[in-house]
Every structure is written in structure tokens, then in C-alpha cells.
Amino acid sequence: MRTITLMAGFIILLAGLSACAPTTSGGLQSAFSPMQAGPGFTPREPSRPELAGFIAEGPGFAAELAFDEGPDGAVEIDAMIDTGAALIWQPRLVMAEPWLAGGVQRYEGRLDRVGAIALTLQAGPCAIGDIRYGLFAALDMGGQAYEGCARETGPHVRWTHEIGDFLPHIDACLANGTGARRVSLVYRDGEAVIVRFDDASIGRRDCASTSTGVEWQPVDRSAPRLPGEADPYFLPGDMPADGEGCFLYERVRDPQGETLGALAHDGCAVTPVG
Secondary structure (H helix, E strand, O other): OOOOOOOHHHHHHHOOOOOOOOOOOOOOOOOOOOEOOOOOOOOOOOOOOOOOEEEEEEOOEEEEEEEEEOOOOOEEEEEEEEOOOOEEEOOOOEEOOOOOHHHOEEEEEEEOOOEEEEEEEEEEEEEEOOEEEEEEEEEEEOOEEEEEEEEEEOOOOOHHHHHHHHHHHHHHHHHOOOOOOOEEEEEEEOOEEEEEEEEOOOEEEEEEEEOOEEEEEEOOOOOOOOOOOOOOEEEEOOOOOOOOOOEEEEEEEOOOOOEEEEEEEEOOOOOOOO
């Protein structure tokens, strides 16, 4: 059975969704506002690390989603929810429709003895104590609400799982930039953080951000993409409106709920990896 990259089975169904240039607003730097970890809090490890998925956790709850491929090729969600008082395996969660409505991931289900279940994930700099995550999480279990953070799991975790740590470097590059605005990758290289911008008008350019400032360097047009590049793009600023193209937008927010930009997932060029 093939391992499915996160979002692959979802986005293939969404060809024809939109892409357009965002309207930018202000700086991106956003400090983590950690929630209390509680005594003895230990991040949960994935039970199936070979599969892409999420772990969401916080005060009083933990949830795990693992995306698998069913016999008909469709994406199946294996789920576990633990609230301390109850441990539930296979609560039959499915993706909400339409997917990423309002730029938010939502998984829904129902159990007779629990009622309606909904897990909502929002991209952004979330933290529990000194542990940093790439998503905010909210769980509703039969009317009982929990809040926490979430992180991606699996063999192909996207670069955006560290979006909170990368935002100040993206901001520094934008403040000393060349007009490029679409971020295709961020990664660490020694003491520098490399922010790669990819705009059709000027091509790809790397911005090396360090404690002393930023330096720009063009990327050769013939150079192949690095692992994870353009999966997804980050568009700093407001959420784009729907338009032409094949992108599906996921909102990026700060701890106060303000929009920092959007992750643009390509719905036209998704390929499962074996």
C-alpha cells in the first residue's frame, strides 16, 4: 500500500479551485502565546509514524488522525481521541465539505454514546508551554469543548510545520526585499534561515536571514526544486479571494486570531509518493 502525502488525496478532488495574489498588510512577526502545559505534560507520539496525519493535544485531550489509502484508492482517516475519561478508537471522522471552508481544516463524525464530534485545525504559531506547533486545534465532543495545538506527523512533514519560528525571518526578508512575495520554502542552513521566494515575474530568489541582516541571491532557473519546495506556498497578508487557478487556500492566523496570510496548496499537480 502506498503512503499518501498529507493533503494529496484531498486536493486531487479540488481541481478548479482558485488562486490570486494576496493583499498584504503589516508585519508578520507574531510571538507565541503559550497555553499552560499542565503538570507532567508530554507530547504524544504517533502510533503509525509511517502514515501522514496530525496529532492534536492540549489540556484534557489528545487526538490522532492518520490518513491511509482504502481498497478503492480513496483516503481513509484512522482516528483516536483521548479525553482522559474516555479513549475512543475509530470514531469515523470524515473531512467536512467543502474542504477548507473559510480556510480551516475540519473533521467531523458522530458516535451514539458521545454525540457529534468535530476537530478543527488552523495553521499558525501555537504553543503549549515551551513546545511549539504549526496549528491551532479545537475539539468538540458532544458539546464538550477543548482547545490546544496540533502538529503534522508522518514521513513527509511539510516545511510549514515550523511556520511560527519562520515568520520573523520571512518578515525581515519582506522588509528588505526585491518585490517577491510568494514563499515556496523556508529551511535552516547553519546559523541562517533561508527563505525562498518564487514569483513568475522575477523567478526564484533566496533570502538568507541571520542576526545581522538579510542577503539575497538568485536561484538558477535550471536548478531543480528542493524537497518540499512549493508544498505549499505561503502568501503573506490577507486571505486571497477565490479566482482562477488550481490552489486551495488555508488561512494562517496568530494567537490572537488575526490573519497572517494563507497557505496555497496546489490542487493540479499532486502526486502520491510510494
